[in-house]
Amino acid sequence: MQRKILTIVLGLGLLTCACRQSSNAGKSETQNDTLKYDNAIAPQFNSDSAYAYVKQQVDFGTRVPGSAGHKKCEKYIVDELNRHGADTVILQSAEVTAFNGDSLPITNILAQFNRENNYRVLLAAHYDTRPWADNESSDENRRRPILGANDGASGVGVLLEVARLLAEYTPQIGVDLLFVDAEDYGDASGWDRKDDTWCLGTQYWVGNMPYNQENKPAFGIVLDMVGGLDARFHREYYSNKHARSLVDKVWAAGANAGFADKFINEVGGSLVDDHVFINEAGIPCIDIVECNNAITRSFPPTWHTLNDDMSSIDKRSLLAAGQTVLNVLYGERNFR
Numbered sequence: 113m114q115r116k117i118l119t120i121v122l123g124l125g126l127l128t129c130a131c132r133q134s135s136n137a138g139k140s141e142t143q144n145d146t147l148k149y150d151n152a153i154a155p156q157f158n159s160d161s162a163y164a165y166v167k168q169q170v171d172f173g174t175r176v177p178g179s180a181g182h183k184k185c186e187k188y189i190v191d192e193l194n195r196h197g198a199d200t201v202i203l204q205s206a207e208v209t210a211f212n213g214d215s216l217p218i219t220n221i222l223a224q225f226n227r228e229n230n231y232r233v234l235l236a237a238h239y240d241t242r243p244w245a246d247n248e249s250s251d252e253n254r255r256r257p258i259l260g261a262n263d264g265a266s267g268v269g270v271l272l273e274v275a276r277l278l279a280e281y282t283p284q285i286g287v288d289l290l291f292v293d294a295e296d297y298g299d300a301s302g303w304d305r306k307d308d309t310w311c312l313g314t315q316y317w318v319g320n321m322p323y324n325q326e327n328k329p330a331f332g333i334v335l336d337m338v339g340g341l342d343a344r345f346h347r348e349y350y351s352n353k354h355a356r357s358l359v360d361k362v363w364a365a366g367a368n369a370g371f372a373d374k375f376i377n378e379v380g381g382s383l384v385d386d387h388v389f390i391n392e393a394g395i396p397c398i399d400i401v402e403c404n405n406a407i408t409r410s411f412p413p414t415w416h417t418l419n420d421d422m423s424s425i426d427k428r429s430l431l432a433a434g435q436t437v438l439n440v441l442y443g444e445r446n447f448r
């Protein structure tokens with residue numbers, strides 16, 4: 113994803129948004145739901161299992177659309193979802209054109225649990241990895257693809273562990289797990305906005321969503337770079353702007369699950385990621401992402417470097433993200 117510079121003007125916009133929200137109580141499904149979850153009813157997230165899912169993806173090598181590693185990873189995700197007993201696994205394949213003219217064969221993967229339940233929640237993560245290590249210092253290394261242990265595999269690893277638990281412990285709601293492609297093939301050059309060069313898989317998906325008005329997800333949560341060493345998840349600007357009550361709910365769930373040190377109640381940055389396009393499609397959606405690292409004040413130090421490998425993965429970070437989304441899922445009731 114691409115980082116944006118948070119300006120004072122944007123900060124003022126946030127305040128306006130926060131004020132407006134309080135007059136809207138009871139309107140949206142995600143409003144004032146902080147009392148609706150119960151830690152006791154959610155199964156326990158297993159971070160060893162999630163870690164193994166991350167490692168398996170990294171063992172496939174780099175996972176750039178069209179590559180052998182990508183194909184293996186796609187098949188692995190589909191096989192795991194079927195093995196875990198998803199009601200349906202929908203593959204959405206297409207050919208999209210990247211900003212540089214590259215033609216990319218992409219496949220989005222959607223697994224549905226409790227398919228008949230019209231009250232649905234969407235979780236999403238990208239499984240492709242970036243073809244260029246932009247943040248390396250040498251030209252030669254900048255042209256090499258990254259392994260994406262954190263940037264790619266971590267969100268998918270958490271979602272696959274969630275899938276395993278969904279099969280074992282039936283939630284009271286419908287759950288959709290979306291594995292999107294070609295998030296990270298965007299144009300990082302220069303300072304002007306090139307938002308739509310990123311998240312190509314999600315942009316295709318929102319144009320071809322398999323929903324009607326009745327079964328469209330009530331809200332969505334994107335997980336990206338959730339496995340970094342000592343990761344902290346600040347409130348992301350666009351999430352706060354477009355789905356603030358949902359951020360409130362998820363961050364409260366994080367604190368209640370024992371991770372107040374990780375779910376930081378401050379805006380940490382703003383970025384274009386899959387949640388932005390899902391929001392635009394009318395599904396309130398937020399991003400759990402490390403965007404205010406203690407060292408870089410931005411993304412983790414391994415971001416878009418050749419060091420984004422298993423040595424940058426922290427089981428407690430995976431656990432914090434995973435247990436929090438589980439607590440949200442299992443605390444939801446069908447109140448549509």
Ligand SMILES: [Zn+2]
Nearest residue numbers: 113242263296
């Ligand atoms: Zn990335």
